[in-house]
Amino acid sequence: MRRLASAFTGYAILIFFALVFVYPFVIQVANAFKTDPDAAANPLSPIPHPATLAGFERVFLETGLPIWLGNSLLMTVVVTLGRVFLDSMAGYALARLRFRGRRTLFAAVVAVLAVPGVVLFIPKFLVLNQLGMYDSYLALMLPLIADAAGVFIMKQFFESIPVSVEEAARIDGAGPFRTFWSVVLPMARPALITLTILSFQGSWNEFPHTLVAVQDPSLFTLPRGLADLVSGSLGGGTQYPLKLGAALLATVPVAVIFVIFQRFFIRGATEGGEKG
Numbered sequence: 001m002r003r004l005a006s007a008f009t010g011y012a013i014l015i016f017f018a019l020v021f022v023y024p025f026v027i028q029v030a031n032a033f034k035t036d037p038d039a040a041a042n043p044l045s046p047i048p049h050p051a052t053l054a055g056f057e058r059v060f061l062e063t064g065l066p067i068w069l070g071n072s073l074l075m076t077v078v079v080t081l082g083r084v085f086l087d088s089m090a091g092y093a094l095a096r097l098r099f100r101g102r103r104t105l106f107a108a109v110v111a112v113l114a115v116p117g118v119v120l121f122i123p124k125f126l127v128l129n130q131l132g133m134y135d136s137y138l139a140l141m142l143p144l145i146a147d148a149a150g151v152f153i154m155k156q157f158f159e160s161i162p163v164s165v166e167e168a169a170r171i172d173g174a175g176p177f178r179t180f181w182s183v184v185l186p187m188a189r190p191a192l193i194t195l196t197i198l199s200f201q202g203s204w205n206e207f208p209h210t211l212v213a214v215q216d217p218s219l220f221t222l223p224r225g226l227a228d229l230v231s232g233s234l235g236g237g238t239q240y241p242l243k244l245g246a247a248l249l250a251t252v253p254v255a256v257i258f259v260i261f262q263r264f265f266i267r268g269a270t271e272g273g274e275k276g
Contacts, residue, residue: 032245039240055241068225075140079203082145091154092180112148125212139213150195157191222250
């Protein structure tokens with residue numbers, strides 16, 4: 001009886017916190033399908049009365065969502081590919097190549113991880129402005145195309161790969177880049193999948209960087225456009241169905257990607273931890 005009571009209490013606590021975590025998302029979905037009066041009168045109700053798609057229609061007709069979606073998609077693809085390629089090369093160089101200042105460079109990479117992103121807002125704006133890149137697609141993507149966390153992840157994984165594999169490739173006549181590209185990189189698939197998912201999610205949801213990189217509404221990404229929408233750019237009223245419908249549409253791509261690659265993500269994290 002004690003064991004049964006303990007298990008029941010544990011599951012009850014888990015279910016309670018699961019509901020606390022999930023309920024805001026349920027409210028978001030429900031309000032996206034409500035009418036404006038119903039959402040204003042019953043914002044916490046999980047059931048729309050009546051259910052309507054008017055909010056989603058207004059999202060596409062009255063906002064710049066198609067432009068925001070295209071900008072986010074372009075930025076996410078470019079940044080994700082850039083991070084996977086550049087972070088993996090940098091991680092391999094720090095893990096395998098012996099050159100002067102390697103330890104200092106890696107220490108600098110680790111130090112960057114400890115710096116709050118908000119501290120870099122003003123320097124980032126000044127650099128972009130001085131280089132003439134401010135308010136452009138280049139300003140949106142170039143500063144994000146490599147990150148310290150990805151370099152750290154790839155370096156740690158490459159160090160877990162036996163050196164004998166690379167020595168065998170060099171004996172066969174492969175150079176450093178050929179060894180990296182054809183031999184070592186395919187073995188790092190778990191780390192690459194993890195880095196791809198993290199890069200996709202991070203760049204798709206990136207908001208602070210867009211504040212200092214662009215001001216032209218035609219260059220807004222989904223997070224920046226949604227922030228502008230929530231701040232009241234369409235005028236008065238709560239307009240919950242419109243705002244939450246746009247937020248729901250922005251959430252769907254990341255959720256779909258994570259659901260599709262969830263097993264690879266978990267497997268990659270598990271294998272990386274075992275090899276580490």
